[in-house]
Amino acid sequence: MRIEVIETQDAFAAVRPHWDDVFMADPHAQHFLSWIWLNRYLGHRRRWFILALRDGGPDGRYLAFFPLRLQTRQNADGIFVDEIIMAGNFTADYTGFIARPDHESQAIAGFTTYLKRQNWMQIKFDYINGPPERREAMIRGLQGPDVMFRNIVPRNEQNIDNTICPRIALPDDWDTYLEQHMSGQTRQKLRRFLRTVEGGDEYCITMATKDTIERDLDILFDFWRTRWKPVKGAEKTEKLVRSSREMLEDCFADGNLDVPVLWHGERPLGALANIIDRQKKAVLFYITGRDETWKTPSPGLVLHGYSIRRAIAEGLRTYDFLRGNEPYKYMFGVEDRQISCTLFRTRSGLNLGNRLNPRSVRFVYEKAIDLYHAGKKADAEAGFRQILDVMPDHRGAEFWLANILFEKGRLVEAEASYRALLPRLRDPVAVMLRLADVHLARHRFREAADLLSDICRRAPLKTEARYKWGVALLADRQVREAARVFAEACRNHVPGDDATDALYAGKARDALARVAYALEPAPDPAFYPARFAAGDRPPPMLH
Template identity: 45%
Template sequence: MKIDIFETLEEFEKIREDWDRIYFEDPEAHLFLSWQWLQKYLSHRHRWFVLALKQDGDAHYCAFLPLKVSTYQDEKTKLFCDEIRMAGNYGADYTGFLCRPGLEDAAADAFSAYIGRENWTTLTFDYFYTASSRLDRLLAAFPQTEFSQTSNERSNSDNIDNTICPYVTLPESWEAYLATHMSAQTRQKLRRFMRMVEASPDYRITHATSETIERDLDTLFRLWRIKWAERKGSKVDRLITLTREMLLDAFNQGALDVPVLWYQDRPLGVIANLLDRQKKTVLFYITGRDEEWTTPSPGLLLHGFAIRDAIAEGYRIYDFLRGNEAYKYSFGVEERRIRSMLVRTLSGRNLRNCLNPRSIEHVYERAVELHKQGQLDRAEPGYRQVIHTMPTHTRARYGLAQLFDDKGEHDEAEYLYKGLLATMPGAGKIQHRLGDSQMAQGHYGEAAETFEALLARHPLLSLVRYKLGVALCATGRGEEALSVFTSFEDILSDDPDHMRCKLKAHDAVIRLRAALQGQQDEVPEPAQTPVSNASPPRVLVSPKRTLDASVRLPTAPPLLEPSLPAGISAHLQARPSKPGETRSRIKH
């Protein structure tokens, strides 16, 4: 057996022929595993991938498992954890994998072996048919001696069991359906209501067209919101947005029916039914109804007409999907059950302590966002995990270095900046920050060397020029500092940063000249030790150079304050930068 991985829509397009063939052959296939539904659904999603199984010597695929990765941050450890789940969640009421009959166990074994080589903390198998052996075969690869396995059924405040999925097996005719699936009382009521609607000019049922689909979905979700907004809380808008997106995709593919019951110009109820013509199944997905209207029942009428139409069009199943709401049982349903299982590593961390490769950029971007918000304790593990998983990720190293600066741990920042410069010697923005970190530690001689080297390559960096003068002052090299400050007069620029630094330099020149003149007028004391221009040699060794995200870093010692002639400020404030950007922010 061989597994290929597909992660783009272009690749997904190429396997459609094999996918459709297996979909037709697989008795457990359903709409939410169809190529058509998944193609649209995945086009709005990220970090999904499809496992495609092929037997040795066979040119065609024999099984497919669509998956996706999501990532969350553990509130206790602050570590980012990856979850692998079924790709259709949470738009799909059923999931699973497609397979040619007779290869189910071999496919499950191959898929689970591949999943075991991925990095994840949580593996979620949602909405598998209970009658199928496929889920048990997948779970067998993750023994409870090494993983925890728990039910992932979600509670429902209305006491609705969402593991029960009622459905109707449709007979050949509408009359046969009424005779075999409904009680005499319900059958009589439905006939009477349907005659009323068909005979009265005040009642009508419309079906969404390209001209009315937006209006009809607006009506559906307006009515749905009235009933569910309080219980769904803050999730309601996102649920509506995602569901509407999926329904519109289905409509544009010709796979959605939206009947609306009207009384005059008042909509009484709307249902949205997904259509699987290949499996001859109608799937009732969502409804909205006027809760103030009682008779005739909009729900009974809409489902009654929909079932009658489905029988006339040759459909064989009318599926009410998840939930054992009482009204569904008026239509003579059978039940199928589904189950959901959660597999979790015993450590509560990703396998191999590495991020899933599909999550590296996501975690980096999340770390940057947390850094911007000032949540340094939450951002730091993200940077560390990215670096641990991908040591060459320079942006994460740069972000972590900036975070150390923000924490006052400038020795750690310096260590990281120097490491970056070893591989990117021309990165001027990193060299600028290196000089800032050296200044913050009181290593002014080294900072002066750093700024001088940077200025030699980029002579128009006014802020670096000013900082070089400050560093030279701090090492007692007043004449050299004076030369740097006066050099601003030789540069013509109307750049705001340059003008600001030039004004600062002008002030520094006045005060520095006064200080130097004062030193010449003083009588030196015989015992005075001459000032050394050179900084003592320093070996930079990071006590925290291991980038294990779980290590807690000790607090840095207090910073040394620079010793400068009176009146020259070492606190020139640049515009604040954002983590991950290259603008400099001086911290000393």
């Protein structure tokens, strides 16, 4: 057996038949681990990877899949550390892996062995679905002298235990459900409410269609905001709305979402979003919103009762209230199911192996550039050095680190880095320009002028290079030649060019204005920038 890693949408698409086979064979598999749900969800995200266990041989069948994602942050010491999380975290109520039952132990052994060889500071097994034996086997596989773990029971603002998941095993008919799962009082109330809603024109329940889905989700999330914004805060509320709505719209596009809305005339009273797991014949109640000012009939009781009756009629086998032991769920005759959250963390607080995860190189590179531009150059330097520790030939990190060395005045080291980069680049202009800066800083003006002249031959419209060429010539006392180069920089600049070109074109105009008046004999008027054509005197000094 061997572990393969799936990291692209094309590779994920190619394994769909195998994924569906494993999914249907695993009695603990659920919709958030289905191929159809993950396909759209992962399409919106970066840095995911899937571990796949296969039989030996090139055509070995797939035995298990474990979808994961990578996150990276910078700690208080400026060191980037990596965290592996479940692929569906922050949107999926359940996570975990899928496996053929007769290969579950081999899957756990293969997955944990692979993960122990990776570079990470933390692994979060949040909301793992399946029997306790799975979690315990994962703990045994991952723990060791360098890794500690603890179990977590996440609770929300109302102290709800999110590892308890109430659900209903649906019987074959509606009357049996009412008799076996509801108290007499609740059963009587639900029947009366449904008769009220369905027996006249005052109330109605609509189901979302392609023409109404946007409206119906607007109704649901507007109600949800009203209820939870004071509790969760505006920023967190909107973040949850965006991620939840994106996922629900994907489910609807795949034909796997029901959104019943209860109306009183033209007034919406409440809405549910129920994900339909057609492979496992389950309804997953994901989110609800209701008019908090409306008392009776209860929108929640009516809509859940209506949805349960509909699910039974369609032959579905489970109505799952997903995470959380909120009291209202228990009026529907549920049974609790336990899921688990386990946090694994290195004892050092750093990545295993004290190295950046190779999958994080691109992320850290982009983040380090952002830090550099934000003026946090020590943090940026730490990131570039971590990249080079993992990938010594990363030319981008080497270039930016050389720039930081230059700015620190470590000119010899910066020059060595720039020179080492030059023969390895298809387009060396950017590095040549920085090397010219080193020459200027070390007062090697002739070398700088020669190099900048070469750059301008390669990139005639590079205004920065032409301006600095003029500076080098001026410092080398070639004043008339410097004036000619400054004039070319002014003429070559096209309005609307990027900000850097515009900046250096302005510098060239200022320099030319100062140099031109110092020339003897006076240059041709074509040398003069337009703003001094009327005879205004420029400032007396060249800066």
